[in-house]
Amino acid sequence: MLKLKATFDLRRDVVADILRKETTVGIGETSNGCRAVDTRILNVERDGGILYCWKGASGTTRIGKYDRHTKNNKLLYTFDRQVCVNSCSLNKEETLLAISLAQRSGEQDRPKPMSKCLTLLIEIQPINNTKVLKAVDCTVRFLYPETDENSLLESHLLLIAEDGYIEQYHILLSKYEGYRVVMLNPERLSKLAERIAEDVSWVQWDRHHQRLYYHTHRDKILRCFQFYPNRNCEIEKLSLEHHRMEVFTNSIGSMCVCVSHPVIDGQEQTYSVTFVHSGCSKTFRVSPEESCLTPLQPLFIPIGYYILVYVAGCFLHCINTRHPETLCHSLFLSGLEARLGLPEPSTGVTVLGVEEKSAGGEGGGASATALLDLASGKMYSADLSSAFLLHILCSDTPTTRMRRFRVFPVRLSCTQSPCSEER
Secondary structure (H helix, E strand, O other): OEEEEEEEEHHHHHHHHHHHHOOOOOEEEOOOOOEEEOEEEEEEOOOOOEEEEEEOHHHOEEEEEEEOOOOEEEEEEEEOOOEEEEEEEEOOOOOEEEEEEEEOOOOOOOOOOOOOOEEEEEEEOOEEEEEEEEOOOEEEEEOOOOOOOOHHHEEEEEEEEOOOOEEEEEEEEEEEOOOEEEEOOHHHHHHHEEEEEOOEEEEEEEOOOOEEEEEEOOOOEEEEEEEOOOOEEEEEEEEOOOOEEEEEEOOOOOEEEEEEOOOOOOOOEEEEEEEOOOOEEEEEEEOOOHHHOOOOOOEEEEEOOEEEEEEOOOEEEEEEOOOOOOHHHOEEEEHHHOOOOOOOOOOOEEEEEEEEOOOOOHHHOOEEEEEEEOOOOEEEEEEEOHHHHHHHHHOOOHHHHHHHHHHHHHHHHOOOOHHHHHO
């Protein structure tokens, strides 16, 4: 169903570069005898920069960044001991690094989290000051404002704590000697923190649109914070039951909230899609087949005008977001036909969002969905595959004859551009 183009490969773009530059890096061997470096992807920033860590020489842990535009790697920071990095973010100017980590426990090769974690804010240009923000595990994300005005003098950091609260840090900076940037009055950072939410049960960060979606234990309301360079704005409130939820938006003005319901005792798979832009919601139920009796959570993927719902080896549901009430515009495949094209198993695949691309590609040419496969360390640009849909249209079997009518509008969307329709 998907046409995948690899846009990043951890082994090719990072590990090979590390092996060329460092003769004393911590190196192991794979099953086929090839040299391997213990590397891990930590985060993908709004500008496309990929943050990663690896085991360095003499028990160190190093943090690096891969620039997808210049194809270059850059060392950001080195810890003089083995630590387990749980979350990491780099500000737009590459002067501050926020890290949530746990120190090494025991003598195992790979560090394991301890009960006490630290969230640090580190100056890296120059390497000067380290500030402890919290003594709990957190997810950290720097905001990437659209404007460059005063960007060097202020940074904003989101801190999502495992204890269920979200804070925003307003970090004032000072520039001297032409290029050195340091924190201004770091001892006052805690006083500049703004509590955004408490009692949070679920959260999703949209790096592309700079939006924070969250759900609390107190109520059944999905809230959304939009971050602007000079202010924050709560823009959406939806009454929704929270199970396993994902929110997708795109440039044509659509917003879909996908919810996966728990599977109990091998019963039918249930999932819901709320089409906020259309003011309607649909709930779908799929009876399990013998080949997929093991309960798996579906993977939701936004592709152009469609939401794909995929359970490996079971089914693939292609839902039209422009015509949610018209079921004939959607496509359901099961069994051997339910092939997404992703490496199996797909449980480690994460949707990073929709990225702009040049015109002329499949799926409309204006944008493509970015996917991250943590198991293989690869990133993909994904579109609907015209060849796959054309194969179904051209197949002359009783099963495909019944599906041709539904495949045709999906195939037609591969030649349409959302941007051209807007114009």
